[in-house]
Every structure is written in C-alpha cells, then in structure tokens.
Amino acid sequence: MSQKVMLEAQHVSRRFAGVLANDDVSIRVERGEIVGLIGPNGAGKSTLFNLIAGALPLSSGTIMFDGEDVTSLPATKRCARGIARTFQVVRSFESMSVLDNVVVGALVRTTSTRDAHRKAREILEFAGLEHRVDAQASSLTPSEKRRLEVARALATDPKLLLLDEVMTGLTPTEAQKGVALVRKIRETGITIIMVEHVMEVVMPLVDRAIVLNLGRVLFEGKPADAVRDSNVIGAYLGERHRAPSS
Amino acid sequence: MLQVRNLTTTYHGLLAISDISLDVGGGEIVCVAGANGAGKSTLLKTISGLERSQSGSIVFQGETINGLAAHLITARGIAFVPENRRLFPRLSVRDNLRLGSFLYRKKADREAPLENVFRLFPRLAERLDQRAETLSGGEQQMLAIGRSLMTRPKLLMLDEPSQGIMPKLVDEIFQAVVEIRRSGTTVLIVEQRLSECLEIADRAYVLQTGRIVISGPSAEIRANTDVRAAYLGL
Numbered sequence: 001m002s003q004k005v006m007l008e009a010q011h012v013s014r015r016f017a018g019v020l021a022n023d024d025v026s027i028r029v030e031r032g033e034i035v036g037l038i039g040p041n042g043a044g045k046s047t048l049f050n051l052i053a054g055a056l057p058l059s060s061g062t063i064m065f066d067g068e069d070v071t072s073l074p075a076t077k078r079c080a081r082g083i084a085r086t087f088q089v090v091r092s093f094e095s096m097s098v099l100d101n102v103v104v105g106a107l108v109r110t111t112s113t114r115d116a117h118r119k120a121r122e123i124l125e126f127a128g129l130e131h132r133v134d135a136q137a138s139s140l141t142p143s144e145k146r147r148l149e150v151a152r153a154l155a156t157d158p159k160l161l162l163l164d165e166v167m168t169g170l171t172p173t174e175a176q177k178g179v180a181l182v183r184k185i186r187e188t189g190i191t192i193i194m195v196e197h198v199m200e201v202v203m204p205l206v207d208r209a210i211v212l213n214l215g216r217v218l219f220e221g222k223p224a225d226a227v228r229d230s231n232v233i234g235a236y237l238g239e240r241h242r243a244p245s246s
Numbered sequence: 247m248l249q250v251r252n253l254t255t256t257y258h259g260l261l262a263i264s265d266i267s268l269d270v271g272g273g274e275i276v277c278v279a280g281a282n283g284a285g286k287s288t289l290l291k292t293i294s295g296l297e298r299s300q301s302g303s304i305v306f307q308g309e310t311i312n313g314l315a316a317h318l319i320t321a322r323g324i325a326f327v328p329e330n331r332r333l334f335p336r337l338s339v340r341d342n343l344r345l346g347s348f349l350y351r352k353k354a355d356r357e358a359p360l361e362n363v364f365r366l367f368p369r370l371a372e373r374l375d376q377r378a379e380t381l382s383g384g385e386q387q388m389l390a391i392g393r394s395l396m397t398r399p400k401l402l403m404l405d406e407p408s409q410g411i412m413p414k415l416v417d418e419i420f421q422a423v424v425e426i427r428r429s430g431t432t433v434l435i436v437e438q439r440l441s442e443c444l445e446i447a448d449r450a451y452v453l454q455t456g457r458i459v460i461s462g463p464s465a466e467i468r469a470n471t472d473v474r475a476a477y478l479g480l
Contacts, residue, residue, distance in 0.1 A: 042409065199281060199477065200455065203478065236281055237440045238441030
C-alpha cells in the first residue's frame with residue numbers, strides 16, 4: 001500500500017439478516033483528502049461508516065488504515081491508531097461541561113489531566129467554542145453541540161476524521177461556518193470522510209465524491225462529474241430520469 | 247382541500263422544514279420530491295400531527311388542524327402511510343386492516359371499505375390469515391395503504407411508497423394510487439424517485455434542505471433542468 005493512501009476498504013461486505021447493506025465495497029482515500037460519502041436512503045453509507053470506525057464487525061473484506069490491517073480491531077483501538085468519528089445524533093456527555101467533554105477525548109493520548117485540559121482548551125478555541133468552555137453541554141444550541149462533537153473527536157489527535165451528517169439541520173449561515181471549520185481541519189493535515197445529505201454544502205466542499213447505491217459503489221470521482229453521471233442521476237431521481245446526453 | 251402556509255418544523259432544535267407553503271386541490275395527485283434529508287417525511291409527519299410545527303398553518307377543508315392530535319386529524323379525513331409502513335408484524339393481514347377502521351362504531355361501516363381494498367390489491371385478499379411480517383416488501387406496502395384506506399380518507403398521504411420495493415411492484419402500487427384518486431380520494435405523495443412519480447402526479451414540489459425550490463405541473467418539472475441541482479447540489 002502506497003504511502004499516499006490513508007484508508008482502503010477492500011471488498012467489504014456487511015449483511016443484516018439477509019440484507020446486504022454493503023456489497024463488495026472497495027474504496028480508497030488518500031492522505032489529506034476530503035471525501036464525501038453520498039447516496040440515496042438505504043444506500044449503505046452509515047453501515048460503511050460504522051465498519052470503518054469499528055462500530056460494527058465486517059461480514060467479509062478488509063479495512064486497511066495507514067498501512068495496517070485494522071479489520072479485527074475494536075473501535076477503541078482504531079481510535080488509538082488515529083480514526084475518530086462524530087455521531088449524527090450527537091453523543092455529548094450532557095451533564096458535563098463543554099471542557100470536560102473534550103478532555104475525555106484528549107485523555108486518549110495522555111494520562112496527565114493537566115495536559116488533557118490544555119489540549120482541550122486549544123481544540124475548543126480551534127473549533128470556535130472558547131466562549132462556551134464552562135457551559136454545561138446540555139445548554140448548548142444544536143449547532144454548538146455539533147461543534148462540540150467535532151472538538152471531542154479532534155482531541156483524540158486523529159489522522160482520519162469521520163464526520164456523520166454534521167451539516168444537517170443547520171441554517172445556511174451555520175452551515176457556511178461548518179464548511180470553514182472542515183477546511184481548517186483539513187489544513188492541519190487531517191484526512192476527512194463525510195457522510196452528508198446537504199448536497200449544496202457537501203458537493204462544493206469535497207475533493208472527491210463516492211456515491212453508494214443499494215450497498216454498492218456506484219460512482220467515485222469529482223463532484224462535478226458525479227452530478228452529470230447518468231447512473232447517479234438515475235439513483236437519485238428515478239431510473240426513467242437519465243442525464244441528457246451532452 | 248389542503249393549504250399549508252409558511253410551515254416550519256424543527257427536529258431536536260434543528261431546522262427540518264422551513265417556511266413551506268403548498269396547496270393540494272380536491273381530486274389531485276400532488277408529489278413532493280427531493281433527495282434524502284430534504285424534509286419530505288417531516289412535512290407529512292407535521293401535517294398528520296405526529297410532529298408539532300414551530301410556526302405556520304395547516305388548513306384542511308377550511309379548518310386549521312395544526313395542534314390537533316394525530317387521531318383527530320385522521321378523523322377529519324387525512325390518512326397517512328408512513329415510511330417503513332409501520333404494520334403490526336405479528337398480526338394477520340385481516341387484523342391489520344381491521345385496526346385501520348377504528349373510527350367507525352358499526353361493524354358494517356368498519357367492513358365496508360374492505361371490498362374496495364381487495365379490489366385494489368387482490369393479493370391481500372389471498373393472504374388474509376397470514377401474518378403481516380411474512381409478506382414481501384411490496385405486499386406490505388399494499389397492506390399499509392389498504393389499512394389507511396379503511397379510515398375512508400378524503401386525503402391520502404404516502405411517504406416513499408417505492409422504497410425497498412422491486413420495480414414491478416412499484417408500478418403496481420403507483421397504478422393503485424391512480425385508482426384511489428379515480429374513486430375520489432385526493433393524494434399527496436412524497437417520493438425521492440421523482441421521474442416515476444411525475445408519471446402519475448398532476449403537480450409536484452421539489453424540496454431542497456427543508457425549502458421548496460421548484461414547483462409546477464408535472465410536465466414543467468420534467469423539463470426543468472434545475473431539478474438535478476436541487477437533488478445533487480451542483
């Protein structure tokens with residue numbers, strides 16, 4: 001595996017009671033990329049996400065991360081190797097302060113609470129939550145909670161960050177701030193895979209789009225090419241609505 | 247028949263639909279389309295009383311219905327077939343249908359719509375004693391529609407009836423929708439698969455991230471090249 005490749009899923013399948021949610025999926029993500037994982041409902045995006053993060057075991061196939069086979073590692077060990085994720089339905093520790101939520105993430109890399117606190121403050125400033133450090137997590141607005149989710153993941157010092165619908169439900173202004181944060185994260189050298197429904201936000205942002213449909217990879221390439229691909233259009237708009245040949 | 251004005255609904259504090267206005271005339275089939283996450287399901291859930299709106303109004307046959315409990319909205323004549331159908335899996339086809347007729351006291355009134363349901367979906371009549379969970383996806387969708395017809399609705403709302411169903415049965419279900427309209431029920435149908443839906447709908451609205459971005463008669467929507475951008479963002 002070349003040094004350029006951060007993550008490679010090879011022939012990954014996952015079956016749920018007879019339904020193939022992921023069917024022989026092979027994808028490759030290079031270091032420093034922002035990749036969008038998109039597709040209609042039931043395409044298998046969340047399943048693939050969970051297989052990469054280690055939240056679900058594979059039925060077959062291999063997950064290679066940073067040159068290592070991590071297929072059989074649990075989520076905690078993958079996190080230690082450098083894979084961090086956010087959750088679509090935020091999983092903040094509601095009764096804890098914003099700072100302590102992020103300290104939990106930082107403690108993946110250090111046993112010193114002092115170091116963890118310092119790190120957490122840095123990350124919160126980076127994520128634009130410095131004014132909410134002492135607030136209880138439950139008091140945050142929905143868009144602040146998304147930021148907290150991202151901050152906690154960043155505190156684990158990931159090489160690969162998996163963002164699960166961080167833009168969904170945000171106002172256009174909040175979404176633009178979200179886009180700025182994602183770009184800033186990439187500038188620090190972190191590779192990003194994002195599952196996202198808000199297409200007008202995700203398509204201009206990502207370097208490459210991977211389109212899943214019915215558990216399989218339908219398209220992989222530039223967003224501008226994805227939206228002209230007749231298979232992609234068929235999957236979203238219906239089989240009888242193909243792209244005009246141009 | 248149905249007038250929605252400036253409807254906004256939030257979900258866990260996040261914006262799901264924003265400032266939606268739409269009309270459904272008596273006897274129409276109207277399609278609301280859009281990619282996943284556009285807010286289609288939230289719109290139907292709000293109209294049916296399963297979600298509360300933040301602001302805006304829903305007027306059905308001249309009366310405001312937002313704020314009413316879901317079963318009272320059903321009693322006014324709006325039936326809702328939710329995504330994933332929500333059947334009672336362990337109950338028979340017959341009992342699932344029976345539960346749809348809860349509005350009526352007299353047995354004769356409760357059973358009257360059955361004939362209509364069997365005419366639309368003969369497969370259900372053949373499987374009356376089977377548990378709902380043993381039906382195929384397409385048959386389950388037929389049962390869910392049949393159950394909602396047992397309330398004898400004036401307006402039938404369908405949430406993605408084509409989802410997870412083989413293409414042949416999708417056509418059958420869409421044909422049944424045309425039949426349902428012919429027998430006098432107005433239909434509001436939410437679909438991601440716009441092209442198939444336009445074949446049966448009179449008019450369509452396209453949602454993008456919680457807002458209506460395109461609307462018009464089906465023929466106009468079919469020719470509109472902005473629709474792709476509304477789905478795919480570019």
